[in-house]
Amino acid sequence: MRGSRRQTIVDVAQRAGVSKSTAARALSNAPEISTETRKKVLEAAQALGYERNHLAVGMRSGRSGMLGLVIPDIANPFWAEVARGAQDRAEIHGRALLIFSSDWSVERERVHLTSVRQARVEGIILNRVAERQQDSRLADMPMVMIGSSAALFPDMDNVGSNIEQGVRLAAEYLRNRGHLQPCLIVGPRQRLAHSRFMHAVGGYYGAYGITPDNLIVEESDYTPESGEAAMGRILDRAPKRPLAVLAVSDLIGLGAMMATRRRGLDCPRDVSIIGFDGIQASSFSTPGLTAVQKPSRAIGATSVDMLIDQIEGRNDEARSISLSCKLIERGSVSDLVRAAQVEVA
Amino acid sequence: MRGSRRQTIVDVAQRAGVSKSTAARALSNAPEISTETRKKVLEAAQALGYERNHLAVGMRSGRSGMLGLVIPDIANPFWAEVARGAQDRAEIHGRALLIFSSDWSVERERVHLTSVRQARVEGIILNRVAERQQDSRLADMPMVMIGSSAALFPDMDNVGSNIEQGVRLAAEYLRNRGHLQPCLIVGPRQRLAHSRFMHAVGGYYGAYGITPDNLIVEESDYTPESGEAAMGRILDRAPKRPLAVLAVSDLIGLGAMMATRRRGLDCPRDVSIIGFDGIQASSFSTPGLTAVQKPSRAIGATSVDMLIDQIEGRNDEARSISLSCKLIERGSVSDLVRAAQVEVA
DNA sequence: GATTCGTCCGGTAACGTTCCCGGAATTGAG
DNA sequence: CTCAATTCCGGGAACGTTACCGGACGAATC
Numbered sequence: 135m136r137g138s139r140r141q142t143i144v145d146v147a148q149r150a151g152v153s154k155s156t157a158a159r160a161l162s163n164a165p166e167i168s169t170e171t172r173k174k175v176l177e178a179a180q181a182l183g184y185e186r187n188h189l190a191v192g193m194r195s196g197r198s199g200m201l202g203l204v205i206p207d208i209a210n211p212f213w214a215e216v217a218r219g220a221q222d223r224a225e226i227h228g229r230a231l232l233i234f235s236s237d238w239s240v241e242r243e244r245v246h247l248t249s250v251r252q253a254r255v256e257g258i259i260l261n262r263v264a265e266r267q268q269d270s271r272l273a274d275m276p277m278v279m280i281g282s283s284a285a286l287f288p289d290m291d292n293v294g295s296n297i298e299q300g301v302r303l304a305a306e307y308l309r310n311r312g313h314l315q316p317c318l319i320v321g322p323r324q325r326l327a328h329s330r331f332m333h334a335v336g337g338y339y340g341a342y343g344i345t346p347d348n349l350i351v352e353e354s355d356y357t358p359e360s361g362e363a364a365m366g367r368i369l370d371r372a373p374k375r376p377l378a379v380l381a382v383s384d385l386i387g388l389g390a391m392m393a394t395r396r397r398g399l400d401c402p403r404d405v406s407i408i409g410f411d412g413i414q415a416s417s418f419s420t421p422g423l424t425a426v427q428k429p430s431r432a433i434g435a436t437s438v439d440m441l442i443d444q445i446e447g448r449n450d451e452a453r454s455i456s457l458s459c460k461l462i463e464r465g466s467v468s469d470l471v472r473a474a475q476v477e478v479a
Numbered sequence: 480m481r482g483s484r485r486q487t488i489v490d491v492a493q494r495a496g497v498s499k500s501t502a503a504r505a506l507s508n509a510p511e512i513s514t515e516t517r518k519k520v521l522e523a524a525q526a527l528g529y530e531r532n533h534l535a536v537g538m539r540s541g542r543s544g545m546l547g548l549v550i551p552d553i554a555n556p557f558w559a560e561v562a563r564g565a566q567d568r569a570e571i572h573g574r575a576l577l578i579f580s581s582d583w584s585v586e587r588e589r590v591h592l593t594s595v596r597q598a599r600v601e602g603i604i605l606n607r608v609a610e611r612q613q614d615s616r617l618a619d620m621p622m623v624m625i626g627s628s629a630a631l632f633p634d635m636d637n638v639g640s641n642i643e644q645g646v647r648l649a650a651e652y653l654r655n656r657g658h659l660q661p662c663l664i665v666g667p668r669q670r671l672a673h674s675r676f677m678h679a680v681g682g683y684y685g686a687y688g689i690t691p692d693n694l695i696v697e698e699s700d701y702t703p704e705s706g707e708a709a710m711g712r713i714l715d716r717a718p719k720r721p722l723a724v725l726a727v728s729d730l731i732g733l734g735a736m737m738a739t740r741r742r743g744l745d746c747p748r749d750v751s752i753i754g755f756d757g758i759q760a761s762s763f764s765t766p767g768l769t770a771v772q773k774p775s776r777a778i779g780a781t782s783v784d785m786l787i788d789q790i791e792g793r794n795d796e797a798r799s800i801s802l803s804c805k806l807i808e809r810g811s812v813s814d815l816v817r818a819a820q821v822e823v824a
Numbered sequence: 825g826a827t828t829c830g831t832c833c834g835g836t837a838a839c840g841t842t843c844c845c846g847g848a849a850t851t852g853a854g
Numbered sequence: 855c856t857c858a859a860t861t862c863c864g865g866g867a868a869c870g871t872t873a874c875c876g877g878a879c880g881a882a883t884c
Binding site for chain 2: 183185186187188189190192193198199200207208209211214215217218221222225230231232233234235245248249250251252253254271358388391392395414415416417418419420
């Protein structure tokens with residue numbers, strides 16, 4: 135088996151007694167072929183164990199059947215969900231997915247982008263690390279951006295979560311439970327996601343006369359360790375108890391929860407925490423981390439749909455889609471209002 | 480930009496004033512070319528924004544620069560880690576990774592395997608779902624199996640974790656803390672991983688005169704929900720407290736922990752739980768889930784290395800590599816021995 | 825000075841497929 | 855019955871690259 139030459143379309147054609155053009159028509163579901171000839175060819179292909187060479191197909195037709203997905207980290211639970219959503223949808227469209235992890239490094243992102251281009255993917259789905267960098271070479275092929283950099287690339291398709299709505303969900307939830315002025319643990323300040331998040335926070339709290347400057351804000355990477363450190367700084371700065379914290383990611387929120395416990399404080403009694411992601415890990419903590427759930431799989435699926443639309447030329451102008459978040463209530467936020475009522479009674 | 484024809488190697492050759500053969504030599508780092516000519520060509524390529532067409536390269540040379548990775552689920556934290564390890568290593572070898580999730584479905588696995596083959600990947604890394612199925616078509620190209628199916632494919636490269644050593648680690652740890660006869664939550668019985676796990680368990684406990692039949696065993700899928708249900712059945716069957724449970728995966732162990740809490744029992748006081756995976760989520764529960772950590776990233780990295788070895792023809796006979804596990808102690812297992820000593824004192 | 829050798833380069837044929845075009849066979853209309 | 859239209863098929867070129875072969879040139883050897 136290992137030595138036998140791979141079967142090509144001419145082998146199939148020969149066995150079926152037709153020309154290779156005809157064989158190609160049968161194998162690519164072209165319309166201009168009779169039903170019986172098609173059947174004959176397919177049988178021959180089956181018998182020979184023929185497998186279409188997608189490299190050749192891509193080279194001749196320009197359709198490689200592959201899409202590129204460049205994200206920060208496939209091992210990060212949020213991005214893994216996005217990838218899975220994209221994968222399932224790509225399968226439906228008959229496309230394979232070339233996945234790369236840029237690891238939040240501008241340089242690796244650059245390298246990976248040239249890799250996917252050289253692989254002649256039909257289009258790219260990208261969460262840009264080098265957000266501010268305009269790159270003309272990116273504009274010349276179908277591309278969908280995912281994440282918060284839509285504003286910087288107004289002429290490109292974009293899909294992400296509706297941060298404004300998500301923040302409103304979280305803030306409203308906190309407010310209803312008596313947490314009027316939560317502390318914030320935000321992501322790296324230079325990232326666009328940060329300004330978008332802060333803008334949403336400002337939008338919500340502005341209506342209540344609270345500017346972000348009134349809020350205690352600490353910065354953190356998207357890791358539990360960094361979140362734990364940030365929470366430590368908050369507990370130092372804000373001696374008031376009870377305290378509420380809105381974290382920009384679940385992993386950060388979970389880290390904050392660990393810091394809380396480490397200080398001998400109780401969540402949710404002393405410190406209420408709400409996260410932003412909705413990953414599975416948040417359901418395992420005690421208490422479970424109440425969080426705004428981003429539509430991760432849907433983001434992956436939708437971005438593939440949009441990319442296919444671009445590829446097939448069905449889309450003339452840039453669209454920007456925000457998928458809405460939902461709140462997963464688990465138990466990391468105390469209800470001060472109810473507690474007060476109980477006390478009175 | 481969008482309309483401009485893509486630059487090819489002949490454009491580069493023309494601009495550099497050489498033949499396309501020479502240009503190809505420069506671009507592919509071939510040795511038989513003078514330094515200055517190479518430099519000239521590279522400059523021309525740079526100026527034109529030339530990008531090598533890997534489809535064409537693959538088609539002519541037979542080296543597509545792509546590897547296939549077919550795993551059960553990229554959104555599962557364990558497999559995401561494996562994928563990440565593979566990705567990083569593939570990058571080092573200058574290869575891109577085509578990733579598919581079979582979702583534990585034999586049919587989807589079959590479909591994805593033909594997809595990667597049609598994409599003309601240079602080799603495949605596979606965790607087989609249809610474990611018992613011998614498929615001659617798999618034998619005709621470089622391939623590395625990951626997971627527990629090594630025994631069934633003795634003529635194929637295999638890399639996985641050292642289950643025997645991992646089980647010993649867990650069982651020894653339990654035994655040292657006074658849990659002599661733990662209950663087991665195992666995975667789907669038809670999977671090879673199950674028999675391998677049970678064999679390892681039998682091997683360890685056999686030395687103490689305990690056969691697996693003496694142990695309470697419940698079956699579960701690799702999800703927390705299923706683990707929770709299995710733990711419920713164990714608590715019904717085994718009224719004895721304290722109780723110890725060895726779970727075959729962390730997600731299952733975390734589910735078991737939730738079941739414990741739901742019954743009003745305390746972990747680790749009433750129920751000790753030890754997991755098997757070492758995923759990040761296990762560090763967030765209270766108590767953190769003590770677990771045997773499988774070398775997930777290393778599995779991914781090693782499998783890529785082995786695959787490249789096969790591709791380059793450096794490997795003549797099948798190798799089977801078991802990477803060792805280590806124990807992550809977190810707090811889900813009580814120490815009965817110490818407790819007894821304290822009581823005495 | 826003739827021969828050999830090594831280095832470097834150009835021309836041409838592949839790789840496996842699809843696309844385009846022309847032609848044969850069949851069908852339908854008048 | 856004729857002619858046009860339609861359906862279906864075959865032949866060849868093309869996609870962008872590398873493999874192979876042969877030749878030019880200078881250096882080294884006798």
